[in-house]
Amino acid sequence: MAADTTETSPTNFVERLKTYVRTQKGSILAAEIVLSLIILICYAASRYGGYTAVAICEMAIAIVFFCIFMMDLDKQIKVVNWVWSDFIRAFTGALCYIITSLICVIRGAGDGALIAGGVFGLIAGILFAYDTYTIYLQIKSDRSQTAGPTDERV
Structure with a gap:
């Protein structure tokens, strides 16, 4: 007799991927990955290839x-x-992208x-900052739900 295959959670990889990308967190992470890839391509095509490390690291960690x-x-x-790890990932990503992108935009005269x-990096920095903010709201709501009365007198 065959096993029951009518479960509600997606079982194969493609279905899980489609389902997760439709969530807010999944779409934010997917956008971070795509923007990091675009930034990586732009930095690799420029004369200064040293900035590719930021895009590679942030893309790999987001993946x-x-x-x-x-x-x-x-x-x-x-x-x-995982919530705090994701918070630290998004916060450091926002800082790294904003700092390096400002340097690239200011320094990049003649290097399109x-x-x-740098422009895509600023957009990615804003997206990572938004991700940091949504994670902060999640941490804040988790704390308020688990906080109980502090009065131990009964």
Whole structure:
């Protein structure tokens, strides 16, 4: 007899991917990955290739978090506090992109690819900052829900 295959959660990878990208967090992470790839291409095409490290690191870390959240591994691996890890990832990503993008836009006279990478980097910095803000709101709401009365007198 065959096993029951009418479960509600998506079982194959493509269905999980489609379902997760439709969520707010999934669409933000997907946009961060795509923007990081565009920035990587722009920085690689410029005369100064040293800025590609920021785009590579941020894209790789965003892909890791995307896969962890998509496959619900954050609910299975309890050793890591995934919300705070994601907060730190998004916050450092916003800082790195904003700082390096400002440097690229200011320094990039005559190098169109560097200026384009800087502009896309500023957009990515804003997106990472928005992600940081949404994670902060999640942390704040989780704290208010778990906070109980502090009066121990009964």
